[in-house]
Amino acid sequence: MVSEVKTVSGRAIPLVGNDIDTDRIIPARYLKAITFDGLGEGAFIDDRKALNGQHPFDQPQYQGANILIVNRNFGCGSSREHAPQAIAKWGIQALIGESFAEIFFGNCVAMGIPCLTADAATIKQLQELVAANPQAAVTVNLETLQVQIADYTAPVVIGEGTRSTFIAGTWDACGQLVANADQVRATAAKLPYISWGQLAAS
Amino acid sequence: MSKGTLFDKVWDLHTVGTLPSGLTQLFIGLHLIHEVTSPQAFAMLRERGLKVLFPERTVATVDHIVPTENQARPFADTLAEEMIQALEQNCKENNITFYNIGSGSQGIVHVIAPELGLTQPGLTIACGDSHTSSHGAFGAIAFGIGTSQVRDVLASQTLALSKLKVRKIEVNGTLNPGVFAKDVILHIIRTLGVKGGVGYAYEYAGTTFDQMNMEERMTVCNMAIEGGARCGYVNPDQVTYDYLKGRDFAPKDADWDKAVAWWESIKSDVDAVYDDVVVFDAADIPPTVTWGITPGQGIGINQFVPKPEELLEEDRFIAEEAYRYMDLLPGQPIKGTKIDVCFIGSCTNGRISDLREAAKIAKGRKVAEGIKAFVVPGSERVKQEAEAEGLDKIFQEAGFEWREPGCSMCLAMNPDKLQGRQISASSSNRNFKGRQGSSSGRTLLMSPAMVATAAIKGEVSDVRELL
Numbered sequence: 001m002v003s004e005v006k007t008v009s010g011r012a013i014p015l016v017g018n019d020i021d022t023d024r025i026i027p028a029r030y031l032k033a034i035t036f037d038g039l040g041e042g043a044f045i046d047d048r049k050a051l052n053g054q055h056p057f058d059q060p061q062y063q064g065a066n067i068l069i070v071n072r073n074f075g076c077g078s079s080r081e082h083a084p085q086a087i088a089k090w091g092i093q094a095l096i097g098e099s100f101a102e103i104f105f106g107n108c109v110a111m112g113i114p115c116l117t118a119d120a121a122t123i124k125q126l127q128e129l130v131a132a133n134p135q136a137a138v139t140v141n142l143e144t145l146q147v148q149i150a151d152y153t154a155p156v157v158i159g160e161g162t163r164s165t166f167i168a169g170t171w172d173a174c175g176q177l178v179a180n181a182d183q184v185r186a187t188a189a190k191l192p193y194i195s196w197g198q199l200a201a202s
Numbered sequence: 203m204s205k206g207t208l209f210d211k212v213w214d215l216h217t218v219g220t221l222p223s224g225l226t227q228l229f230i231g232l233h234l235i236h237e238v239t240s241p242q243a244f245a246m247l248r249e250r251g252l253k254v255l256f257p258e259r260t261v262a263t264v265d266h267i268v269p270t271e272n273q274a275r276p277f278a279d280t281l282a283e284e285m286i287q288a289l290e291q292n293c294k295e296n297n298i299t300f301y302n303i304g305s306g307s308q309g310i311v312h313v314i315a316p317e318l319g320l321t322q323p324g325l326t327i328a329c330g331d332s333h334t335s336s337h338g339a340f341g342a343i344a345f346g347i348g349t350s351q352v353r354d355v356l357a358s359q360t361l362a363l364s365k366l367k368v369r370k371i372e373v374n375g376t377l378n379p380g381v382f383a384k385d386v387i388l389h390i391i392r393t394l395g396v397k398g399g400v401g402y403a404y405e406y407a408g409t410t411f412d413q414m415n416m417e418e419r420m421t422v423c424n425m426a427i428e429g430g431a432r433c434g435y436v437n438p439d440q441v442t443y444d445y446l447k448g449r450d451f452a453p454k455d456a457d458w459d460k461a462v463a464w465w466e467s468i469k470s471d472v473d474a475v476y477d478d479v480v481v482f483d484a485a486d487i488p489p490t491v492t493w494g495i496t497p498g499q500g501i502g503i504n505q506f507v508p509k510p511e512e513l514l515e516e517d518r519f520i521a522e523e524a525y526r527y528m529d530l531l532p533g534q535p536i537k538g539t540k541i542d543v544c545f546i547g548s549c550t551n552g553r554i555s556d557l558r559e560a561a562k563i564a565k566g567r568k569v570a571e572g573i574k575a576f577v578v579p580g581s582e583r584v585k586q587e588a589e590a591e592g593l594d595k596i597f598q599e600a601g602f603e604w605r606e607p608g609c610s611m612c613l614a615m616n617p618d619k620l621q622g623r624q625i626s627a628s629s630s631n632r633n634f635k636g637r638q639g640s641s642s643g644r645t646l647l648m649s650p651a652m653v654a655t656a657a658i659k660g661e662v663s664d665v666r667e668l669l
Contacts, residue, residue: 019396019496019520023634027641028613032267032281034241034288036349046641072516073397076430076496077634078613079332080239081348102400102432103332106363107348161224161364168222174250174350176221177358181255184360187218187229188256192464193322194231196457 004169005112005142008094010066012138012149013056014127020070021077022104026086039082040089057090061134069126070097075104084108094140096147096156098123109162112171114142116156126154142166204368206474208324208437209403212343215468216326218360225362231325232342233260233355234311235298237267237289238615239330243352244292254296256359261320262293263301265310266615268608270578273303282616296356309581309607312336312549316420317583319449323438323465328355333549333631335426338435339419340442341465343403345433366432367401367477372408375484380666382559383418384551384629384649386410388490388500390422391429394480395517396498399431402477405470406436410484416445417555424550425631428497437469489665491536492633492647494524499633500647503664507534527635528644529623536662539646543626544575544657545638546602546650548612551629552580554587556650560629561593563654563668569601570660576603576618578610602657614639627656 030042048055056062068087074097075083084107087095095108095115108115118126129149130136136150142163147156158166165171177184188194204210218227233256235243240262247254254260267282277283286303293300301307307314312333315321323341327334332346351361371390391398404426411419419436426434436442443462446452453461488502499521501508507525509532510518525532530539546552546560557577569575577597579585585607588594594604611618612630619639620626626638626645633645646662655665 017519017523018516021496021632021634023613023632023637027636028615028639031238032279032285032615034285035245036242046636049641073400073430076396077332077632079330079334079346079348079427081242081330081350084348099397099400101397101430103346103348103427107350110348110350110354159364165223165225170222173221173223173225173362174252174354174357177227177354177360177362178252178255180218180227180360181358183218184227184229184255184358187216188359191215191229191231192460193325193453196453196461 003112005114005166005171007139007141008067008114009137009139011064011135012067012069012130013062013065014069014130015056016071016127018072019076020074022075022080022083023077025075025083031080031082036082036085036089039086043086043090064091066091066093067138067140068092068095069123069130070095071123072098074100076101079103081107084111084113088113096123096126096140109171110173114140114158114166116140116158118154118156122154204475204477206471207368207405207476208341208435208468208470209343209366209368209405211468212324212326213365221362223362225364227360228326228363229360230328230355231259232320232327233359234315234327234329234334235260235262235352236311236331237264237285239349240292240352241285241288242349243356246353247356252357254298254356257297259359260298260356261315262289262298263308263311263314264289264303266609266613268303269616270605270608270610270618273606306582309584310549310552310609312424313553313580313584316340316416317449317581319446319452322446323442324468328361332427333424335433336420336424336549338423338426338433339416341435341438341468343433343435346427366403368405369399369402369478369480370405370407370476371480373410373482373484374408375410376413377410377484377487380489380651380669381487382649382651383414383421385487385490387422387425388492388497388647389487390482391425391498392490392500394429396428396496397430399426399429402431404431404434406434411436412439415555416441417553420553421550425497428631438465489649489652491652491662493528493530493536494521495527495633495635496520497631497633497647499524501536503537505536507532507536509533537664539662541573541627541656541661542624543620544573544653545611545626545628545630546653547578547580547610548630549580549609550631551650552578552584554584556629557584557588557593560650560654561596563651563658563665564600564602565596567600567658569657573657573660575601575657576605578605579607581607611638613637627653627662629653
């Protein structure tokens with residue numbers, strides 16, 4: 001289940017706007033399912049309908065792009081992983097933005113999708129470069145912490161701990177967490193409420 | 203770096219160790235699950251051949267997809283039926299306590315855990331729902347998580363997390379009449395912004411919170427996430443202990459005294475160090491209403507929809523989008539805005555004290571003609587308590603519909619939805635575009651008493667005129 005994420009290469013798609021929330025990324029009606037399959041078609045569906053084909057996710061020049069460039073506080077709102085899952089199912093493998101909502105960021109990491117940040121001016125530049133040349137080759141490099149669009153290179157940022165999990169292929173924490181079950185039980189045993197709180201009704 | 207706060211103490215006590223990534227492996231004392239974000243997590247467990255490590259510290263209920271009119275099984279909505287069946291099956295297979303419809307204790311997950319006494323000071327709590335921050339009202343550190351993390355907690359009872367900074371938000375003084383906990387949190391978010399809390403835990407302190415009851419504190423903590431904070435909490439005190447004592451899962455007898463002593467020990471020290479401190483005066487907080495498409499776009503009831511030039515440059519883009527979507531003009535008063543639908547309920551404001559405040563306004567009055575107004579209790583227990591007090595009658599006589607418990611129109615995963623461009627006065631937590639079930643529907647957030655006032659007047663109105 002573990003795979004290294006050192007670089008993501010392909011083409012990018014600019015999505016301009018601050019505070020784009022999880023309900024816009026995937027409206028609640030798409031949550032009524034017991035799997036994440038089929039979420040891709042619902043990605044930004046209401047915004048896309050409102051823009052009548054002019055939303056970047058519908059514009060022909062961005063079809064097949066795999067790197068999403070966003071602005072400030074992207075993914076705010078719900079903790080639902082349906083939001084990054086919808087973006088991932090649409091084909092996105094990395095995000096670059098001014099900032100990300102915390103749970104959204106954590107969900108992306110847990111799914112193996114790096115979210116990197118850059119300052120507002122750099123993001124604007126990246127979005128403009130992609131809009132001017134949607135076919136430009138784009139590479140996000142987690143080892144050098146750089147994004148390259150054609151011959152333009154800019155620095156990007158991600159927390160060192162998170163970066164190392166992608167590079168080492170240990171972003172999927174589940175295996176590590178499960179491996180420490182003995183220490184988990186030892187920690188639990190020291191907590192007073194474990195002995196006085198019996199939660200199970202059965 | 204913070205030191206000596208409740209957050210620091212609870213974090214340290216629950217730390218299992220440091221992972222190779224540098225993240226902390228944190229033990230989760232209580233895991234709450236529901237039907238929307240858990241089925242995929244159970245599927246991931248099955249794929250990996252893993253078991254639930256601490257089923258005895260996991261509790262389930264069903265809330266998001268529950269119909270509030272006809273709850274007969276199978277549900278009319280086959281997708282909703284499929285979701286509740288998946289939860290029933292997963293709980294049964296994994297020996298997880300499940301408060302199903304009709305159990306007497308079903309309801310919105312953030313309403314039932316406190317009322318059952320599951321939520322206690324000093325616990326770490328996780329749930330696949332961002333409003334898990336509600337449980338911080340008890341001095342718990344409570345995180346909303348995604349589905350991969352629900353899997354992690356099921357499999358290991360832990361999460362991989364990086365430590366947060368702690369911001370103390372102090373509000374002092376007595377709230378003016380007609381001003382409620384909801385107004386306090388809308389005011390805080392409006393001031394600090396929807397991303398102001400990113401990277402922080404919010405500690406709510408000061409005499410205003412000291413005076414609040416537990417349900418009011420839950421309302422404030424519930425919306426910590428809307429300000430970008432990962433969690434929010436209030437230090438436990440006598441109000442907390444009085445609320446908890448005697449509840450189903452609260453410590454009993456000798457354990458109770460031990461518990462109180464421990465709870466006292468985990469409170470933030472008087473000389474605790476914070477990463478940041480922000481101070482508000484309760485007297486400055488008016489009844490507050492949102493006009494836009496984020497919970498941070500709020501104004502006092504007597505204020506005007508802000509003009510772009512009054513806003514920070516970085517807030518203008520989303521403001522322009524909000525004017526268009528909400529069909530409100532900059533500079534126009536919010537008071538007098540005509541309303542189509544009034545919704546009282548949700549994990550923010552679906553508790554008994556919320557219904558009591560709304561009923562005070564509704565009593566002896568009539569919902570304005572053409573308004574659809576409905577009340578959705580947060581849990582089966584809230585419903586029962588409200589009916590014992592006759593609140594259902596007060597609402598029904600005024601022309602409100604009285605429903606069965608669930609999340610309802612807060613996110614409209616059940617049949618309760620706005621239609622087309624309808625505009626609602628809502629006691630819920632989010633005014634995002636399309637949030638209440640229509641891709642063009644509009645939401646104005648406010649306190650339950652203000653929603654009741656809007657229902658009576660047919661337009662956004664000042665609750666103080668009906669007190």
